[in-house]
Amino acid sequence: xxxxxxxxxxxxxxxxxxxxxxxxxxxxxxxxxxxxxxxxxxxxxxxxxxxxxxxxxxxxxxxxxxxxxxxxxxxxxxxxxxxxxxxxxxxxxxxxxxxxxxxxxxxxxxxxxxx
Amino acid sequence: xxxxxxxxxxxxxxxxxxxxxxxxxxxxxxxxxxxxxxxxxxxxxxxxxxxxxxxxxxxxxxxxxxxxxxxxxxxxxxxxxxxxxxxxxxxxxxxxxxxxxxxxxxxxx
Numbered sequence: 001x002x003x004x005x006x007x008x009x010x011x012x013x014x015x016x017x018x019x020x021x022x023x024x025x026x027x028x029x030x031x032x033x034x035x036x037x038x039x040x041x042x043x044x045x046x047x048x049x050x051x052x053x054x055x056x057x058x059x060x061x062x063x064x065x066x067x068x069x070x071x072x073x074x075x076x077x078x079x080x081x082x083x084x085x086x087x088x089x090x091x092x093x094x095x096x097x098x099x100x101x102x103x104x105x106x107x108x109x110x111x112x113x114x115x
Numbered sequence: 116x117x118x119x120x121x122x123x124x125x126x127x128x129x130x131x132x133x134x135x136x137x138x139x140x141x142x143x144x145x146x147x148x149x150x151x152x153x154x155x156x157x158x159x160x161x162x163x164x165x166x167x168x169x170x171x172x173x174x175x176x177x178x179x180x181x182x183x184x185x186x187x188x189x190x191x192x193x194x195x196x197x198x199x200x201x202x203x204x205x206x207x208x209x210x211x212x213x214x215x216x217x218x219x220x221x222x223x224x
Contacts, residue, residue, distance in 0.1 A: 004157070033212070042119075042203050042214035043158065056210065091157055103148075104212065106157030 002026070004107035006092050012113045013082055021077040021110045025094030032075050033104060034067055035091040043091055049075060050097075082114045119204045119215030127221040134191040136218040138204030139184075147180055148205045149189050152217070158203065161189075196224040 005024045013019050025032050030051055035043035045059040049069045057067070064082075069075040079086055089109040095102040119140040128134055138147070146165045150158040164171045164180045164187065171178045177190040191198055201217045 031210075035214075040216075042217050044214070045212060048210060050210075093158075103160040103163070104150075104158075106150075106159070108155075108157045 004092055004094050004105050006090075006107040006110050008110060009108065010111045010113075012115065014115050015082060015084060017082050017114075019079050019082055019112065021079075021090050021112070023075045023077070023092030023094075023107060025073060025075070025092070026105055027073075028096070029094035029105070030072070030097055031095045031102065032069060033093045033095075034075070034077050035093065037089045037091055037109070039088075046077070079112075082112075084114050087112055087114045119206050119213060121202070121204060121215045121218045123218060124216070125219045125221070127223065128194055130194060130196055130222055130224050132194055134194050134198070134220055134222070136189045136202050136220070138187045138189070138215050140187075140204075140206045140213070140215075141185065142206065142208060142213075144182070144206045144208050146207045147178075147187050148207060148212075149176075149178060149187075150203045150205060150214070152201045152203065154200075161202075191220075194220075194222045196222050198222050 007022045033048040034046040037043045047057040047067050051072045064080045067077045089111050091109045093104040093106045095104045119138045148163045149161045152158045162173045164178045175192045180187045199222050201219050203217045204215045205212045
């Protein structure tokens with residue numbers, strides 16, 4: 001079956017611009033997570049959704065970052081006024097539920113480069 | 116930081132040898148999971164061990180957990196070139212996942 005997909009796979013933008021990154025989770029997965037991974041580091045938690053609501057957004061670095069999941073399926077991570085330090089791979093993962101016992105299924109990521 | 120720390124950061128072994136990676140963490144956990152990441156790809160779940168378990172096996176993988184020392188190890192036996200990847204531990208508390216810094220494993224054919 002289809003796995004988690006993310007678009008675009010690569011995004012190059014200029015400092016100060018606005019970007020949107022999209023995640024299509026596995027059908028039926030109610031939980032959706034966003035992570036940021038810098039080179040040589042592990043994924044850093046940003047936000048997770050249970051259904052349509054953001055259950056925990058404590059990992060978002062500042063108010064330039066925002067994420068939505070309006071219908072409980074596709075999610076969009078939005079970054080305003082991008083900075084060079086935002087350059088990283090943004091990973092999305094989905095799971096059947098929010099229990100920590102559930103396996104997370106990761107997408108291939110979006111590589112964001114801010115020039 | 117609540118992230119775990121893996122060691123070694125990098126490991127290079129010959130095909131057929133065993134590979135051991137360690138993970139240390141700081142906070143309480145409900146379970147600990149190990150994931151694998153091939154270059155340029157997303158992470159793939161390997162194995163989960165609950166906080167009340169001490170050892171778990173899955174195929175060529177063996178995971179141990181010592182909650183008193185806040186540490187876990189992942190052993191890959193009879194390694195293959197296809198095992199070359201980065202391996203991450205993730206400590207899970209409630210619904211939050213905290214990933215470590217990873218061990219880069221290279222298996223030389």
